[in-house]
Amino acid sequence: MIQLTNVAKYYPTGFGKTYVLRQISLSINEGEFVSIMGPSGSGKSTLLHILGLLEEPSEGEYRLLNEPVQKLSEKKRTELHRTQIGFVFQAYHLIDELTVYENIETPLLYKGLSGSERKSRVAELLDRFNIVAKKDLFPAQLSGGQQQLVGIARAIAARPRVIFADEPTGNLHSDQAREIMELFRKLNQEDGVTIVQVTHSEGNAAYGNRVLNLKDGWMV
């Protein structure tokens, strides 16, 4: 499903360049639940952003669902992003001015679903995540754990085949964190969604089937 070949990422600094990722080659099969671990600054988020089509590699090749990502038109890449990928951020990234209901509905609008389809899909997610009573509240009126549930509901609303999660429990208490990880396990095992998460927690990594370790931008 995911194949990186000799991927590097660098930023220009002064007269030279600073490498954040070097010679990353990896493949992830559909149905896996993979954790990316490593010290702070080792390049984990950068790698996840490349996988989630939020950043482009400086060198190397990325194939997602057999599509050569860098060679696709902007339109095709956006389409791939909207239909196949869900991204969960540590800091939730909900839209403050939209209610819980509207936040979850947003990707469905992009996907062009009809009003009635959107309504039933959002209702199903609110129900599944036990947040029906919160549907008309704004993100600022929710706890961190509830905001992350909304973030995940939004990420899976369009039924993506893969979810990328950047320290999804980083800001949560342990009970809330467990709830989120159990949810990921269910999505992976029952719905077959491929999951790639960045985590600092061995406990969170234990929910997955494989760990990729980064150090100073290298896979070790």
Ligand SMILES: Nc1ncnc2c1ncn2[C@@H]1O[C@H](COP(=O)(O)OP(=O)(O)OP(=O)(O)O)[C@@H](O)[C@H]1O
């Ligand atoms: N836009 C940028 N310009 C220059 N350097 C950058 C940029 N984005 C990231 N970096 C550098 O890339 C390195 C890796 O950052 P990244 O966020 O991927 O690390 P990380 O492993 O996710 O760290 P953490 O665990 O602290 O979140 C850092 O040294 C960071 O300063």
